[in-house]
Amino acid sequence: MIFYNTHKHLLQEQTYSYSLQDVAEPNLFREFFDYDNVPRTAFDFFTVPMNTPESLWITDTTFRDGQQSMQPFTVEQIVDLYKMLHRLGGKKGIVKQSEFFLYSEKDRAAVRACQELGYEFPEITSWIRATDSDFELVKEMGIKETGILVSCSDYHIFNKLHLTRAQAMDKYLSIVKKALDRGIVPRAHLEDITRADSYGYVVPFVRELMKLSKESGIPIKVRACDTLGYGVTYPGSSLPRSVPRTVYGLWRYGEVPSEQMEWHGHNDFYKVVTNAATAWLYGCSAVNCALLGIGERTGNCPLEAMAVEYTSLKGTTDGMDLSVITEIADYFKREIGYNIPPRTPFVGRDFNVTRAGVHVDGLMKDEEIYNIFNTTKILNRPPMVCVDNNSGLAGIAYWINNHYSLPEEDKLLKSDPMIAHIKARVDEMYASGRVPAMSDDELDELVREADEERYKAFVAVLEKGVKRKKK
Numbered sequence: 037m038i039f040y041n042t043h044k045h046l047l048q049e050q051t052y053s054y055s056l057q058d059v060a061e062p063n064l065f066r067e068f069f070d071y072d073n074v075p076r077t078a079f080d081f082f083t084v085p086m087n088t089p090e091s092l093w094i095t096d097t098t099f100r101d102g103q104q105s106m107q108p109f110t111v112e113q114i115v116d117l118y119k120m121l122h123r124l125g126g127k128k129g130i131v132k133q134s135e136f137f138l139y140s141e142k143d144r145a146a147v148r149a150c151q152e153l154g155y156e157f158p159e160i161t162s163w164i165r166a167t168d169s170d171f172e173l174v175k176e177m178g179i180k181e182t183g184i185l186v187s188c189s190d191y192h193i194f195n196k197l198h199l200t201r202a203q204a205m206d207k208y209l210s211i212v213k214k215a216l217d218r219g220i221v222p223r224a225h226l227e228d229i230t231r232a233d234s235y236g237y238v239v240p241f242v243r244e245l246m247k248l249s250k251e252s253g254i255p256i257k258v259r260a261c262d263t264l265g266y267g268v269t270y271p272g273s274s275l276p277r278s279v280p281r282t283v284y285g286l287w288r289y290g291e292v293p294s295e296q297m298e299w300h301g302h303n304d305f306y307k308v309v310t311n312a313a314t315a316w317l318y319g320c321s322a323v324n325c326a327l328l329g330i331g332e333r334t335g336n337c338p339l340e341a342m343a344v345e346y347t348s349l350k351g352t353t354d355g356m357d358l359s360v361i362t363e364i365a366d367y368f369k370r371e372i373g374y375n376i377p378p379r380t381p382f383v384g385r386d387f388n389v390t391r392a393g394v395h396v397d398g399l400m401k402d403e404e405i406y407n408i409f410n411t412t413k414i415l416n417r418p419p420m421v422c423v424d425n426n427s428g429l430a431g432i433a434y435w436i437n438n439h440y441s442l443p444e445e446d447k448l449l450k451s452d453p454m455i456a457h458i459k460a461r462v463d464e465m466y467a468s469g470r471v472p473a474m475s476d477d478e479l480d481e482l483v484r485e486a487d488e489e490r491y492k493a494f495v496a497v498l499e500k501g502v503k504r505k506k507k
Contacts, residue, residue: 037049037050038050043087043088043089050288050289052289053243053289054235054236054239054240054243054289055240056201056202056205056236056237056240056241057201057233057236057237057240058200058201058202059190059201059236061194062190062191062193062194062195063190063233063236064190064191064231065231065276068274068276068277069231069266075266075277077268077270077273077277078273078274078277079270079272079273079274080272080273080274081272082272082281083271083272083280084280084281084284084288084318085284086280086317086318087283087284087287087294087317087318087319088316088317088318088319089294089295089316089319089320089321091295091321092316092321092322092323092346092349092350093129093130093131093132093321093322094125094130094131094132094322094323094324094325094339094342094343094346095131095132095133095134095135095158095161095298095322095323095324095325096121096131096133096134096135096158096324096325096326096327096339097134097135097300097324097325097326097331097336098117098121098134098326098327098330098339099114099117099118099134099135099136099137099146100135100136100137100163100183101300101326101331101332101336102326102327102330102331102335102336103137103330104331104332105330105331105332105333105335106330106374107372108142109146109372111142111145111146111149113371113372114146114149114150115146115149115150115153116367116371117327117364117367118134118150118153118155118158119153120360120363120364120367121134121158121327121339122153122155122157122158123357123360124343124356124357124358124360124361124364125157125158125356126353126354126355126356126357127355128354128355129156129157129158129159130343130346130354130355130356131157131158131339131343131356132157132158132159132322133157133158133159133160133161133181133322134150134158134159134160134161135160135161135162135163135183136150136160136161136162136163137162137163138162138164138170138173138174138177138179144173144177147160147162147177147179148177151177151178159180159181160179161179161180161181161182161183161223162174162177162179162181162182162183163182163183163225164182164183164184166184166185166211166214168214171214171215171218171220172218174218174220175218175219175220179220180220180221181220181221181222181223181257182215182220182221182222182223183223183225183259184208184211184212184215184222184223184224184225185225185227186208186211186212186224186225186226186227186241187204187226187227187228188226188227188228188229188232188237188238188241189227189228189229189231189232189233189276190231190232190233190237191228191231192227192228193237201236201237205237205240205241205244208224208241209244209245209248212224212245212248212256213248216248216252216254216256219254221254221255221256221257222254222256222257223256223257223258223259223298224242224245224256224257224258224259225259225261225300226238226242226258226259226260226261227261227263228261228263228264229260229261229262229263229276229282230262230263230264230266230267230276230277230279230282231264231266231276232276233276234275234276234281234282234285235275235285235289238285238286238290239285239286239289239290242258242286242290242291242292243289243290243291245258245292246290246291246292249296255293255295255296256296257296257297257298258286258290258292258296258297258298259298259299259300259324260282260283260286260297260298260299260300260315260320261300261301262279262299262300262301262302262311263302264302264304265301265302265303265304265305265307265308265311265334266304266305267279267282267301267307267311268307268311269307269310269311269314279299279311279314279315279318280314280317280318283297283299283314283315283318283319283320284318284319286319287319294319294320294321295321296321297319297320297321297322298320298321298322298323298324299311299312299315299316299320299322299323299324300323300324300336300337301315301323301324301336301337302331302332302333302334302335302336303329303334303335303336303337304333304334308329308334308335308336308337308338309337309338309341309342309345311337312325312337312342312345313342313345313349316349317349323337323342324336324337325337325338325339325341325342326338326339327339327340327364327368328340328364328365328368328374328376328380328383329341330374338383340361340364340365340382340383341381341382343356343358343361344358344382358414358415359414359415359416361382361383361415362383362415362416362417363416364383365382365383365384382415386422387417388407388408388411388417388418388419388420389419389420389421389422390406390419390420390421390422390431390434391421391422391424391426391427391431391473392426392427396421396427396428396430396431396434397428397430397450399419399421399430399434400430400433400434400437400450403419406419407419418438419438420435420438421434421435421438422473422474423435423462423473423474423479424462424466424472424473424474425462425463425466425470427462428450428459429450429451429455429456429459430450432450432455432458432459432462432479433447433448433449433450433452433455435479436448436455436479436483436494439476439479439480439498440494440495440497440498441497441498442494442497443497446497454483454486454487454490457486457487458479458482458483458486461482461485461486462474462482
């Protein structure tokens with residue numbers, strides 16, 4: 037069969053059609069996963085071409101997978117976060133969808149409250165059990181798309197569901213047909229795809245899904261779920277762990293259009309962001325994420341990370357407002373009581389905080405030397421310094437200049453006598469056994485103690501700036 041490759045703009049030959057291998061015993065890939073050792077990463081040195089779709093976007097699972105990992109959100113918190121997702125995604129809807137549970141009355145109340153906002157993006161989708169009552173619930177709530185679990189590794193098919201591959205496929209296809217009969221777009225969640233038999237089960241199964249999609253005229257979605265974070269991106273790495281070959285196989289041999297394909301990863305081996313970006317590059321239009329990376333065990337792919345990654349790959353925000361990332365982080369800390377690890381990129385307290393005095397000296401001379409990008413402009417997070425026994429004169433000067441928002445002409449140099457006085461007081465504290473870094477309140481008091489008149493002038497500048505921002 038020959039078809040026109042719309043990405044490569046050439047004719048391409050489809051040389052082989054894979055069929056189901058209904059094996060008698062499960063293939064648990066013991067050469068990779070023997071359980072008593074760290075999973076092995078093997079190579080067969082086959083590579084596939086990048087196949088990046090024209091359109092890329094982000095889908096959100098904060099209120100589904102994310103919420104399973106922490107105290108459930110209130111309806112008000114869900115609505116507030118949904119509003120922020122809408123603002124972050126911008127008018128083009130780069131954050132395209134957000135999935136919700138429908139099980140409890142509270143879940144449904146949150147969905148209704150978000151629906152009443154009338155936003156086009158993120159589109160509200162659901163995740164359900166494969167029961168008639170749940171399908172009816174999706175229809176009643178006016179939701180167009182729902183996720184359905186279709187676990188695809190033999191670990192799940194044989195050891196959890198106690199089915200054969202053929203039985204599992206028949207069961208899953210019947211469930212998908214129920215959704216199609218009700219006019220609902222099914223999103224098939226291929227759980228544990230990085231331990232599944234790609235060409236003995238996954239590809240034959242998704243080909244059947246695509247046949248149903250063509251017959252019904254309803255675009256069945258396929259979510260490739262790296263449930264335990266086993267995916268790797270190394271060139272020439274073997275299936276089932278290779279992210280490029282998994283995604284490419286779904287597109288090339290499974291015939292899943294990029295816009296109907298989505299990657300969902302977990303961070304068990306610290307690879308979740310790289311795996312998600314690689315899924316984009318090799319054929320997935322969508323990557324599924326959660327705010328701050330919350331989710332089962334080590335969490336999902338952080339949505340804020342992929343918003344920044346999108347901008348890096350595309351060279352544009354495409355209308356996203358990345359400063360909302362800082363608002364989301366503040367909301368999680370203030371309203372939800374969530375403790376964000378301080379060194380977490382983009383959202384942690386210390387992600388752009390410099391401690392060493394020699395680094396602060398460079399920061400004062402040119403912010404670009406030690407700051408990853410213009411965090412003030414992009415994230416509304418100016419670079420900061422942490423004052424302790426290692427900060428030196430430069431650290432204290434930088435803290436004063438930034439804390440009080442002093443204009444360029446009024447900024448203090450590290451040679452200012454006030455800075456020397458404050459440093460002497462800081463050194464005394466640490467010589468007496470102090471361990472924690474200085475708090476803003478403590479430093480504020482040391483500035484007042486060093487020179488009350490100048491302190492009052494600094495505060496006046498700060499208050500004037502705050503009033504200007506409010507206007």
